Amino acid sequence: MQPIIFLLPIWLILTMTSTSSNADNPLTTQSVLEASSASDWRTPKPENLLYLILESNQVVFEIAPEFAPAHIANIRELVADRYFDNLSIIRSQDNYVVQWGDPAAGSDKAKSLGNAKVELEPEFFRKREGLDIVPLSSRDAYAEEVGFVDGFPVASDTERSWLTHCYGMLGVGRDYAATSGNGAELYAVTGHAPRHLDRNVTLIGRVLKGIEHLSSLPRGTGELGFYEDEKEYVKIKAIRFGHEIPEQDRLAIEVMRTDTDTFAKYVQSRTFRLHEWFVDPAGKIELCNVSVPARDKD
Amino acid sequence: MQPIIFLLPIWLILTMTSTSSNADNPLTTQSVLEASSASDWRTPKPENLLYLILESNQVVFEIAPEFAPAHIANIRELVADRYFDNLSIIRSQDNYVVQWGDPAAGSDKAKSLGNAKVELEPEFFRKREGLDIVPLSSRDAYAEEVGFVDGFPVASDTERSWLTHCYGMLGVGRDYAATSGNGAELYAVTGHAPRHLDRNVTLIGRVLKGIEHLSSLPRGTGELGFYEDEKEYVKIKAIRFGHEIPEQDRLAIEVMRTDTDTFAKYVQSRTFRLHEWFVDPAGKIELCNVSVPARDKD
DSSP states (O other): OOOSOOOOOHHHHHTTHHHHOOTTOTTSHHHHHHHOOGGGEEOOOGGGEEEEEESSOEEEEEEOTTTOHHHHHHHHHHHHTTTTTTOEEEEEOTTSEEEEEOTTTTSTTOOOOTTSOSOOOOOSOEESTTOOOEEEOSOOSSOSEEEEETTEEEEEOSSEEEEOOOTTEEEEOOOSSTTOOOSSSEEEEOSSOOGGGTTTSEEEEEEEEOHHHHHTSOOOOSGGGBOSSGGGOEEEEEEEEGGGSOGGGSOOEEEEOSSSHHHHHHHHHHHHOOSTTOSSOOSOOOGGGTOOOEEEOO | OOOSOOOOOHHHHTTTHHHHOOTTOTTSHHHHHHHOOGGGEEOOOGGGEEEEEESSOEEEEEEOTTTOHHHHHHHHHHHHTTTTTTOEEEEEOTTSEEEEEOTTTTSTTOOOOTTSOSOOOOOSOEESTTOOOEEEOSOOSSOSEEEEETTEEEEEOSSEEEEOOOTTEEEEOOOSSGGGOOSSSEEEEOSSOOGGGTTTSEEEEEEEEOHHHHHTSOOOOSGGGBOSSGGGOEEEEEEEEGGGSOGGGSOOEEEEOSSSHHHHHHHHHHHHOOSTTOSSOOSOOOGGGTOOOEEEOO
16 A cells, blocks of 8 residues: 655654544545445455465465466466475566566476466456446556456456556466466566556466565566576465465455445545645546555454 | 566576567567667766765666756755765655655754755746657556656646656655755655656656666665664765766766657557567557666667
8 A cells, every 4th residue: 555645754754643634634545544444345265365475474465266267276276286385486577577486497397287287278358248347537558448346457448358467466477378377487566567468468366465575575687587596586485375374374354345435535535645745636546556455454 | 678578487588589689570679779879879968867876786867957957956065065975765665665865854963954955946847848858659647748858758738847757766855845855855766656746746867777776675664664773774875976976987878869760669669569479569558668778888
């Protein structure tokens, strides 16, 4: 989530809490969040949360089975086989992506994919039909229409809908062949939305928590930000889906529903920025700047 | 600069160099860069390069005097007074900004601004008149028209033009008062373009080299990404303009001119992505994804 206030010296920050809630104005982001009720939030199913567990922290993504069922099924196979355990983050390219998987992929020493498929039909887009899209009334450089489905940013043409490469989105790396993405190499967007990748690669979800652990990794000095020395690799302890994790270790998190009045007000608060810092609120908002809120459950 | 290829295993990367140049296709990014001539590039004046010199690396920005002459003049005063030397990077907020200045600003222990002004009239925008704008024929969520002036991304309405908050842009932090930005606190954009800040804060330039040293900094755990413990501060050795730096230490860098056929072809190559990896090139490009190339001079 983006902050409300922008650039203040520290002494002002310390006195901010009491003044930043403005009861007279119902449409600051803070007031919208404060006025939200329990029914404005949903708790993702444990089996739809993907935990990327590193040595000292973790990143949690929500997956979007409606958009990439075959890829997600394949990743479930890989996770069930413990394929990712002890593999590595092998790439961090500035203003672009962080990528993880088997450093030996493609060589003789590659880890077996077990029961998972090696090739999959791409799921770069899906039929628009059957999706409940909450539209965002905003111009978009890349698509005629944009909006949200269950918290995920989507774009559409008349026939097709696809998840969009916003910051924190989770995708499936591939080689030249469109069928070469199988889920054994995953990436997260850590820079300005590379929307030219939309419909060219399969996206499967978005981050809910911990993306800063990926976005702050040192950039690789090799071509495309690959780490050149394996000492730079960041070890993956495990990837698990939520239902495979002992209950006491599961993240208690909820996500703002996007099919509610509260979400409409939230978007409005991000669009008009009635916070007193702003002298000339945009009155417009771009899809990837909406950032659907997620929060720790009490 | 963005790479051309996207997600490849390492063994493929190693064989890539020979295949990624495609002589039959004049409009891949690589072929456009290779076909560019010396006159397609310009060498920024040393006095327009701002060096942020840290302990073990540096970040170099080009400033845009046409957009913020008063702020840049004030920063020249501060730099001449060595105001920034031994100050710190005090904030890194994920998907947003890195900020630097005096941690004691606003307190009794604040460093004196010397001959520099404490308040300045905002330069959030300027008259459109008198600017040579190279238009980008692209929809923009925030402005009716977007384009480039001397390599800087700009947006306009009928009367006004302003620099836009793209990744790597350099700005002047301010408090609540619009006149409170004076250049003593600077920030760089290190996340998805926060375009809602356009026309609300004075931008003064954009990065040419080294932004990864800022974007990979650990995120601050305080509100708005401020570092809570001063041990987390990243020390600034100095800020200098290029002409103040011994000639042998100056960066030899050149920037692609944006008023040329070559730049138009570059934009086209980024729009249509004729590289063989892409199966469904966007045919569109958003302002902040253009990223005007800069390169080391031979």
